[in-house]
Amino acid sequence: MTAQHPLDRVARIQADWHRERPDLDVSPQGVIGRLHRLADRLSEELRLVYERYGLSEGEFDVLCALRRTGEPYERAPGELAAHTMVTTGAMTKRIDRLERAGLVTRRRADDDQRGRIVALTQPGRELIDQAFTDHIHNEHRLVSMLTPAEATALQGLLTTWISRTEDPRPPDGK
Template identity: 75%
Template sequence: MDRQPLDHVARIQAEWARERPDLDVGPQGVIGRLHRLAALLTEELCLVYRRYGLGEGEFDVLAALRRAGDPFERAPGELAAHTMVTTGAMTKRIDRLERAGLVTRRRSEADARGRVVALTPAGRDLIDRAFAEHMRNERRLVEALTPAEAASLETLLTSWLAHVETPRPPGGP
């Protein structure tokens, strides 16, 4: 019988199974592999961002503004919600993008206390080029799977993510 070599996660599971046979380390196979895959995929995605002088966060901000449609602007709090970062982290990202001439900030016409962040023409051009390359890169990464495997994985991940992202009641597990 031809045995597959153990991958990194399987080696860790085998060590834990030896040291703590009283515990079921089965879930570690899924979580560990997802964690490793996410880190490796992030490295591959960041290669494209760096070619455009962007970090992952800056790419996310520019993409969120571009997805907003004409006039390609959002309030900072709305940007934070669309990129899943804190408003403090968002401020730092916007500062860097503004210094680079990729976004502008102005007072909101609807709320004088509020601010609006907008793509500049240079920012729109940059994110359009970067996003096109980003999609080619993602396609390259997903092509390691058959179309059926990719569709199945997307369905599984969508279901699992919906369950994990469901808000829990206060004080709950």
């Protein structure tokens, strides 16, 4: 059994369930519950940077998706939705807000007059370059709470686990 912090809410919840339902193995809560708590805490820490630049998490994602395409920093709205894992309806709202702020523009696609292209403006590029720099510094700060070996091990475990949830075939490939 792993050592638990005296304020570990997940351990307390597990103890309550063990007392109330000793017939159930609640050990998965030790992993899933802690991942949920950690994800919530990390999201709070990441949002502090986005908010410093007047951005929501979703708007930050859109600007990053445009910036990392390289020049001319543009994509169709459907591509942006795919690269940020949101619906096209949600993407439209984000683009509207970013366009009003002067961070992106929309134009008709050259090869398809029905299609649209979203492009990063110069102010949008300057903003996301600074925001992303601060974001990466913040991520380094958060990950530095682990030793390099712990961070490497965790990255490997999470990579394995997420690949198995996204492609749930058994490890033998059948």
